Amino acid sequence: MVTSDFEYLAPSTVAEASRLLSKYRGEAKLLAGGHSLIPLMKLRLAEPKYLIDISQVKGLSGIKDERSAIAIGAATTYAEIESSALIRRRFPILAEAAGQIADLQVRNRGTIGGSLAHADPAGDMPAVVLALGAELVALTARGTRTISVDRLNVDLLTTSLRPSEVLTTIRIPNLPARTGAAYKKFENKASHYAVVGVAAVVTMGAGGVCTGARIAVTGAGPKPVRAKRTERILIGKELTPSVIRRAASRAGAEIGDRFNDDIHASSEYRAHLTAVMAERAITEAAARAK
Amino acid sequence: MTMVGINESVKRREDPRLISGQGKYVDDIRLPGLLHLSLVRSPHAHARIKRIDVSRAAKHPGVVAVFTGADLQEQLGSLPAGWVVPDLKQPKHPPLAVDKVRYVGDAVAAVVADDPYIAADAARLVRVTYEALPGIVDAEKATKRGAPILHEGKADQGGAPNNVAFDWEVNGGDYAAARKKAEVVVKERIINQRLIPNAMEPRGVVAQYEPASGQLTMWTSTQIPHLLRLLFALVTGHPEHKLRVIAPDDGGAFGSKLYIYAEEVITGIIAKHIGRPVKWIEGRQENYLATTHGRDHITDVEICGDKDGTITGISCSVHANLGAYLSTFAPLIPTILFGIMLVGVYKLSNIQCKVRGAFTNTTPVDAYRGAGRPEATYLVERMVDRFADAVGRDPVFVRRKNMIPAFKNGREVATGVKYDSGDYKKALAMALDMVDYRQFKAEQRAARKEGRLLGIGFSTYIEICGMAPSAVAASLGAGAGLWESSLVRVHPTGKVTVFTGTSPHGQGHYTSMSQIVSSQLGIPMEDVEVVHGDTSAQQFGTGTFGSRSVVVGGSALYMSLQKVKNKARKIAAHQMGVPEKQVEFASGRFVVEDVPDKSMSFPDVALQAYHAKNLPRGMEPGLEAVSFFDPENFTWPFGCHVAIVEIDPATGEVKLKRYVAVDDVGKVINPMIVDGMVHGGVAQGVGQALVEQAVYSPDGQLLSGSMMDYAVPTAEMFPVFETARTETPSPTNPLGVKGAGETGTIAASPAVINAVVDALSHLGVTHVDMPATSEKIWRTIQDAKSRRRNGRKR
Incomplete structure (x- = not known):
């Protein structure tokens, strides 16, 4: 349980971190909270030659009110998100989800940007951020790039971030009026990751009809996905229990035959849980939307 | 200044030191010139070692020496069983494997270097050429014809034909006759799954040899410093009086540090060989492979009796998985500590118990908190519920009807042992009172109407403690006085x-x-x-x-x-x-x-x-x-634990709602410490019932090989425990105490599973194997529903 040799680098700016990433292309890893990377290194499943610690980089953490959105620095810890009054007021789902991640020690170290960039198929934050329709800002020496969260997750542990890009900001746009959000997680009893987690953001129109829905599923398949089939069923309808149930039963449609199957849950059970968690998340989101 | 007496809850004197980081554990031992040892372990469950090339590792900068099993075969000796049941096969167990590896984690080479990082790097440079052999992990299948043989050769040449280590049995009364007369016979196949002990501190050893005096000092994370010194002397020939074993602060064991381990011998002998102090510290993943596991029984069990609720006999046939080699107490756990407990607290006069111990390509299995008694209690308490269900009686009624009446000074039971003292009905009555059984039944009925699944489970357990009257233990196979x-x-x-x-x-x-x-x-x-x-x-x-x-x-x-x-x-x-x-x-x-x-x-x-x-x-x-x-008898703590669970019908998730523990551990020295031990024990028992399981692939890879995949119970799984005690002093010792370290673990698993089954009983469910994971329960509910649907169609 000891890592291979590596060189530790601690840049003080994002630009410098990005320069180091391109300089040691393929041999370097960014280190934020380290709670995913360090265990992999101890198991020697990851053996980066250079570790670029961005925890001391200025301006990478903190939560800013931008009026039409809030901007969360990539190195902001789960604990900061969980306890932020601003987030609790504007996006309580984020604080709720952050509070469900692992244990206090992990939440004190683990960062939202680290979670999104690492792209663990069972991470909580990727699903919540996906349902909230966030925008991600990434920086290289050449400038910044904005990525829609819908285009972030490519596959298992793989994102669309480029090798020399540093994720700097997660910007979450304000939600329309009468919008409710909820995250429901069925926890793996060993790792406390999501066996299946579903984040639902539901907007109700003045006439009691659903006018918008973003539903995201994590843990079930190789990457977090939008449950678009479910969203389509919800939109334009009154959210009665039977409508919600019918919509939720399709929440695994986008995962298709790529449900994870391991000693913790068979693919069949995960498919079932996806529907159950979707139903619960949508029901609560709809109740909050009133 | 505090004058304290017996039965006073004074705060633990050791805690200020331990919780302020001032404890001294094996890894805190720092000696001048200390070297670090890393072990190369087999990635194969079963393979022949064809060749070991240490040349690259030996040349790695900072490496002091590299040893293989062949290099040190003589000095390392073979690890013995410390408890010998009749006709026990005792194959050689070289601390460093010589010609064959028999489980993933079997050590094949030792690298000694200036620091632990270099040692770990160099260990990866040792090239071992294996010829992979088919492996076997299931204790029952291992003993079937055609299974791969772990220890080849005839029994008298150190082999274990058919992978059988022993066949052991205990009988009392006449089970066959009782069964013939019985109005009701209930059978079940019950799996008691394999567990990983998970002590907070993994193992570790530091050894220092002084050539001038011939003195070898060993700091090791052990429960048995004196027995270890004796065993080390016997295994290696190092003189006992020139060996000092120190067990510094220890971060928990749960039975897993109760043996002589390969690493203790390897580190000690290498320190002696090199003439410099050597440290080996076990990592968590390494601990999952190299430290003993617990439980792992496959049992066919049968209980019989009459329609009025009288139980007349119990019979079982067990395949006990021993892993690849005999750990020090492995032959004791599934035999004596299991078989003689099958009477429970009942007037059961006919017992039949056969146990077959089997070698498999898995980590050796030995004592884990409770050690044999949880397995027995689980069988008995589960089967009493099955019997109650079969005769259509309340499980509390059946328990009370069959309970041994109160006694103060010894009572012999069908397995030939003598319980010391007990008042089983009193503990049951207290627990019923605390839980308000009647009120719960009403709640359960109402909940079922709403589609909610509530269940209650009882465990009126008894266990054997106070190891042990030495002569009795010796007659049963103990290799040392107790x-x-x-x-x-x-x-x-x-x-x-x-x-x-x-x-x-x-x-x-x-x-x-x-x-x-x-x-x-x-x-x-x-x-x-x-x-x-x-x-x-x-x-x-x-x-x-x-x-x-x-x-x-x-x-x-x-x-x-x-x-x-x-x-x-x-x-x-x-x-x-x-x-x-x-x-x-x-x-x-x-x-x-x-x-x-x-x-x-x-x-x-x-x-x-x-x-x-x-x-x-x-x-x-x-x-x-x-x-x-030297006590004249064992002690026999007992009590009644009650679990109340609620099952989420949509996901199958089991939530523990209430847990009532009434224990009788005789006289109590420190009630707070006893409560603490009950809390921890219950958590482990509930852990086995609901979440814990060591999972091997059929070819012997440990799939639950880390805490990411092996679920250890956490605080959020538990309600506030409601504990109480009755006090029946033991007549076998001057303090009147019975022992309190394991009651929780022994009692909890059956209480919880009985509650789970009770919650599903109206669906026709009669048994669920541990762990009652959400998926398993969800499937059980689906199956029960489809059975009912099909039943109605017919």
């Missing part, structure tokens, strides 16, 4: 040092033993020091396991305290010029009867004992005593 020792040394100022042969690893002996001293000598607890875990400090001792420390070790301490008190009384009487029988001892003073102002304090007498200017004629100076207590 008595315990104490030395009480009173210093001239009246302060006391206790040297105990027990070796705590979380049990709070510093506190409990100080309480015993304080209560007997009337001196403050602060005036007592307790020294344990150092073979050069104490007389020989046995160690800490099987809830024995206060029962056997505490009694040994009590005996030494009486000897000290008696001598002190003689000195006091002599100096005050009165006959001894006129001197009373109260509140730390020797007082002349009816002359209250004529007295001597205990410290005054102690000083006189050492000053020796005026001692009774013929009396030796000094004030200390040593005692070796």
